Amino acid sequence: MSLKKDDLIQTAEHLYGTTGFFVSYRSATGEGLDIQPIPPVHPSQLTIEQNWPPPEITPLLYTLKDGTAYLFIPVLDQGQYRIGPVLLQSALFRAHIQEETFHQFYKSLTRTTENRLIDCAHLVYRLLTGQQLVARDIRVESEVVDQEIPLIADVPSHTTSTAYIKAWEREQQIIEWIASGQSERLATTYSLPAYGEFGSLARHQPLRAEKNLLLGTVLLSARAAITGGLEPDEAFMLSDRMIESIEAAQSISELRNRHVRITVSFAEAVKQIQELRHSPHVLAAIRYIQQHLYDPLSVSSISREIHVSSNYLSVLFKEETGLPLARYVIRERIREAKRLLRSTDDSLLTISKKLHFSSQSHFSQAFKQTTGETPTHYRQHHF
Numbered sequence: 001m002s003l004k005k006d007d008l009i010q011t012a013e014h015l016y017g018t019t020g021f022f023v024s025y026r027s028a029t030g031e032g033l034d035i036q037p038i039p040p041v042h043p044s045q046l047t048i049e050q051n052w053p054p055p056e057i058t059p060l061l062y063t064l065k066d067g068t069a070y071l072f073i074p075v076l077d078q079g080q081y082r083i084g085p086v087l088l089q090s091a092l093f094r095a096h097i098q099e100e101t102f103h104q105f106y107k108s109l110t111r112t113t114e115n116r117l118i119d120c121a122h123l124v125y126r127l128l129t130g131q132q133l134v135a136r137d138i139r140v141e142s143e144v145v146d147q148e149i150p151l152i153a154d155v156p157s158h159t160t161s162t163a164y165i166k167a168w169e170r171e172q173q174i175i176e177w178i179a180s181g182q183s184e185r186l187a188t189t190y191s192l193p194a195y196g197e198f199g200s201l202a203r204h205q206p207l208r209a210e211k212n213l214l215l216g217t218v219l220l221s222a223r224a225a226i227t228g229g230l231e232p233d234e235a236f237m238l239s240d241r242m243i244e245s246i247e248a249a250q251s252i253s254e255l256r257n258r259h260v261r262i263t264v265s266f267a268e269a270v271k272q273i274q275e276l277r278h279s280p281h282v283l284a285a286i287r288y289i290q291q292h293l294y295d296p297l298s299v300s301s302i303s304r305e306i307h308v309s310s311n312y313l314s315v316l317f318k319e320e321t322g323l324p325l326a327r328y329v330i331r332e333r334i335r336e337a338k339r340l341l342r343s344t345d346d347s348l349l350t351i352s353k354k355l356h357f358s359s360q361s362h363f364s365q366a367f368k369q370t371t372g373e374t375p376t377h378y379r380q381h382h383f
Helices: 005-019 100-107 113-131 162-180 183-189 206-227 232-248 256-279 280-293 301-303 308-319 327-345 348-354 360-371 375-382
Strands: 023-025 058-064 067-074 079-088 139-142
Touching: 005 113, 023 360, 058 113, 067 113, 079 113, 079 206, 100 183, 100 280, 100 375, 139 301, 162 206, 162 327, 162 360, 183 256, 183 327, 206 232, 206 256, 256 280, 280 308, 280 327, 301 327, 308 327, 327 348, 327 360, 327 375, 348 360, 348 375, 360 375
Parallel strands: 058 139
Antiparallel strands: 023 079, 058 067, 067 079
């Protein structure tokens, strides 16, 4: 029995509302449907986004090197659904992103697991066919290739003042992201410098040296999370569990990606606190702002995107955050400007244009009002 277009659209939109996964559809002849919201497009202009694999009897889970994944589910004799892009927790820590377009893309994706996607495939297949899907029938293809982590002893021991400065700047950025609950940004941008760049905390014991660095990451992350609103008892309980796990490791390979997982875990805890602190509409506005700092933003555009009235959102936002919505946007843009001033050589004019200030003078004035110093002075002391 063929499904009508309205049924296909309704199924897709219900799936998005339940899971947060973007859903698209193509018929056997390549025609699409008007399913909202429209999924973001990968900045790398991937072939798989343009040329979907031909529909087969069973679903296909396809994972890219950066942890982006797509799930293709056949609608028998009609076409197929594509669920995604999503960001897999099992692979996202391999990413090391520099370009802002990639930052914004990854931040817009729902983070999930392979098991949850497979559960989704089972559910949708059952809804479409009335039949149960056998687990082994799900096809899995992946571009991900694991790489061995080098020992400290295998890497030249030279360090420079520049390396330490960069490491300190990176640490400050990590603290800021944890304290503001930006787990997605941490997951898609943060990786440690090459092993040995920090210097060795146990030069002739590589495993001990790696454990020591991890313990430092735990303490740093816990204090940042407390600054972000996590209760000290909760932060230190989480720290204790992580420390026990680190000390139990018998090899460096067991500690793979642990630095990133630690920071993301604390940022997630802060994010959950924020969710309890704010109503869904205010939280949606905050997340939309964080994901669109490089786009034009106004009270009306934000309220339109989250489907509430401007007046209602303005009043609610001020009540819960203590800041007018427009002022909050400026504060977040200044925070991003600080990152650009520290990590790029973009001119003040370029930064002001990127972040949609009306002029360079407006940017400089807003920066000084927010931070107490001019952008030029800030860069001289932090670049």
